Amino acid sequence: MNWNLYQKELKRNRKNLMIWSAIVIAFTLMITSIFPYMKGMGDDITALMDKMPPELGKALGMDANTWSSILGFYSTYYGIYIIVLVSIFTTSTGATIISKEEKDQTSEFLMSKPISRLDIFKTKMLALFTLSMIMYIIQTTVALVSISIFRGDPVDWDVFAIMHVNGLILMLFFTSLGVIISMFVTPKKNFMGIVVGITFGSYFINAIGQAADAVNWISYISPFHYMSFIVNESEYSVNYLSAIVLLAIGAGVLYISYLKYKKKDIVG
Amino acid sequence: MEAIKTNKLSKYYGKSVGIKDVSLTINKGEVFGFIGPNGSGKSTAIRTLLGLLIPTSGSATILGHDIAKEGKEIRKKIGYLPSEVHYYDEMSSRELLLYSSRFYGPENPAEIERLAEMFELDLDKKITDLSFGNKKKCAIVQCLIHEPELLILDEPTAGLDPLMQNRFFELLEAENKKGTTIFFSSHILSEIQRLCDRAAIIRKGEITAVENIQDLLEKQMKKVRLVFKEKPIDLKLPPGSQHEKWHDNKLNFEYVGMVKPLLQFLNQLDLIDAVLEEPDLESIFMNYYER
Numbered sequence: 001m002n003w004n005l006y007q008k009e010l011k012r013n014r015k016n017l018m019i020w021s022a023i024v025i026a027f028t029l030m031i032t033s034i035f036p037y038m039k040g041m042g043d044d045i046t047a048l049m050d051k052m053p054p055e056l057g058k059a060l061g062m063d064a065n066t067w068s069s070i071l072g073f074y075s076t077y078y079g080i081y082i083i084v085l086v087s088i089f090t091t092s093t094g095a096t097i098i099s100k101e102e103k104d105q106t107s108e109f110l111m112s113k114p115i116s117r118l119d120i121f122k123t124k125m126l127a128l129f130t131l132s133m134i135m136y137i138i139q140t141t142v143a144l145v146s147i148s149i150f151r152g153d154p155v156d157w158d159v160f161a162i163m164h165v166n167g168l169i170l171m172l173f174f175t176s177l178g179v180i181i182s183m184f185v186t187p188k189k190n191f192m193g194i195v196v197g198i199t200f201g202s203y204f205i206n207a208i209g210q211a212a213d214a215v216n217w218i219s220y221i222s223p224f225h226y227m228s229f230i231v232n233e234s235e236y237s238v239n240y241l242s243a244i245v246l247l248a249i250g251a252g253v254l255y256i257s258y259l260k261y262k263k264k265d266i267v268g
Numbered sequence: 269m270e271a272i273k274t275n276k277l278s279k280y281y282g283k284s285v286g287i288k289d290v291s292l293t294i295n296k297g298e299v300f301g302f303i304g305p306n307g308s309g310k311s312t313a314i315r316t317l318l319g320l321l322i323p324t325s326g327s328a329t330i331l332g333h334d335i336a337k338e339g340k341e342i343r344k345k346i347g348y349l350p351s352e353v354h355y356y357d358e359m360s361s362r363e364l365l366l367y368s369s370r371f372y373g374p375e376n377p378a379e380i381e382r383l384a385e386m387f388e389l390d391l392d393k394k395i396t397d398l399s400f401g402n403k404k405k406c407a408i409v410q411c412l413i414h415e416p417e418l419l420i421l422d423e424p425t426a427g428l429d430p431l432m433q434n435r436f437f438e439l440l441e442a443e444n445k446k447g448t449t450i451f452f453s454s455h456i457l458s459e460i461q462r463l464c465d466r467a468a469i470i471r472k473g474e475i476t477a478v479e480n481i482q483d484l485l486e487k488q489m490k491k492v493r494l495v496f497k498e499k500p501i502d503l504k505l506p507p508g509s510q511h512e513k514w515h516d517n518k519l520n521f522e523y524v525g526m527v528k529p530l531l532q533f534l535n536q537l538d539l540i541d542a543v544l545e546e547p548d549l550e551s552i553f554m555n556y557y558e559r
Binding site for chain 2: 002004008012104105106108109111112113114115116119263264265266267
């Protein structure tokens with residue numbers, strides 16, 4: 001771990017972090033603050049849900065109860081948008097944190113300094129983790145405060161905690177994918193397309209699998225299947241085995257990325 | 269102890285050769301030249317020594333440390349000046365130089381200030397606003413601030429105006445007197461002649477010769493252009509002359525050998541003008557090393 005490089009990475013990504021945090025904060029506030037109005041329409045919406053094809057409800061993780069509690073309401077948006085938005089930020093940061101130096105050809109400067117490739121990799125990963133956690137903690141705090149304000153009825157905070165643990169694991173998993181993509185995809189252009197594709201894509205694969213029983217299996221390839229946000233299920237809990245497996249895959253992906261990075265030729 | 273010692277160091281890019289079986293020994297305190305035309309493998313050799321490229325085969329030590337295993341130790345003691353400077357656009361020169369110096373130890377703003385003044389570098393300008401030459405100056409300061417034991421310079425004068433080149437050479441001579449070893453890569457022979465004790469010549473990735481500069485001078489070809497008052501009859505050129513060409517009363521030829529016999533020969537002619545030119549490296553290779 002190299003403190004000099006670590007500080008530099010945080011500073012370099014500061015602006016991006018602020019912009020994305022602002023988006024995610026605004027979104028969290030918007031969802032939670034509209035809940036009291038939605039709740040007022042509860043009966044109408046329940047009637048509407050009854051008329052909707054049940055597959056659509058399942059795909060979106062909604063049922064009649066969704067509209068009656070703030071956590072039910074928040075969870076549908078948390079699962080679709082917030083985690084995907086947070087992951088797009090962390091994954092794209094992961095994809096660029098090393099590759100930007102190669103694209104801008106500054107890796108020649110960095111690697112001619114007295115620092116080993118392992119130190120560079122570790123330091124950059126730690127900076128990436130720091131940035132991701134700042135983002136995650138900001139969002140969770142804002143959600144916590146905002147839900148407390150707009151909840152109306154008492155809230156089961158355990159459910160909130162489970163949701164956010166699941167979100168954290170998904171975020172870390174996607175972030176590690178960002179790193180490995182940047183190691184194997186050339187030319188080092190804009191990774192945003194791939195990143196959005198993977199995060200939103202895995203969400204939709206899961207949604208399709210849940211909606212249509214015929215292609216139920218498809219949801220098994222999506223990490224969203226294992227880290228569920230359907231909070232109204234009777235036994236909603238963290239799936240620890242899946243969590244460990246996803247984190248282990250993430251760690252393995254980072255290790256492969258390091259092996260690739262260690263042997264990389266820096267051609268000017 | 270040797271400053272740099274390479275043993276059959278090779279680097280292939282797929283099937284194409286970067287460098288092949290490079291074996292060099294550079295002593296401590298020496299100013300060693302590395303000459304070759306563009307694309308001959310100079311930068312590949314340097315990048316391999318720095319650990320930017322992973323060698324295909326062979327080995328090397330720098331200041332007694334193995335390049336494959338102790339890169340970090342080596343780079344503490346090296347100052348590297350790249351041929352093309354790519355720095356962080358959003359930083360100012362001062363920020364970059366402070367950032368760079370923190371990799372070696374505590375910041376040394378006074379030394380940065382002193383060197384920047386010497387090279388007339390505006391420290392507050394952003395890297396992205398710097399011209400090619402000014403980026404080079406920033407890189408020069410960057411490679412000197414931590415007082416390295418070994419300087420590796422890859423075409424250091426490209427982009428510098430003659431005044432700065434001169435200042436830079438004077439600084440290098442002073443550093444060398446203090447004991448700094450200098451590895452100087454260039455495709456300009458006169459630079460190498462001015463600074464270096466010995467030089468290696470690299471061509472198509474292979475070392476073709478390691479010469480004392482003195483010997484190189486004697487073997488060096490010169491292009492001679494003479495303008496006569498009247499075209500002489502039966503002119504006998506001195507030994508070592510070749511490729512003579514006449515245009516009316518003008519004569520062009522190439523000369524390889526000691527300079528004295530050539531001057532004696534010129535002295536006895538009835539000339540309006542005489543020009544002795546240093547040929548480009550490529551023609552030295554063509555004319556000398558392939559003979």
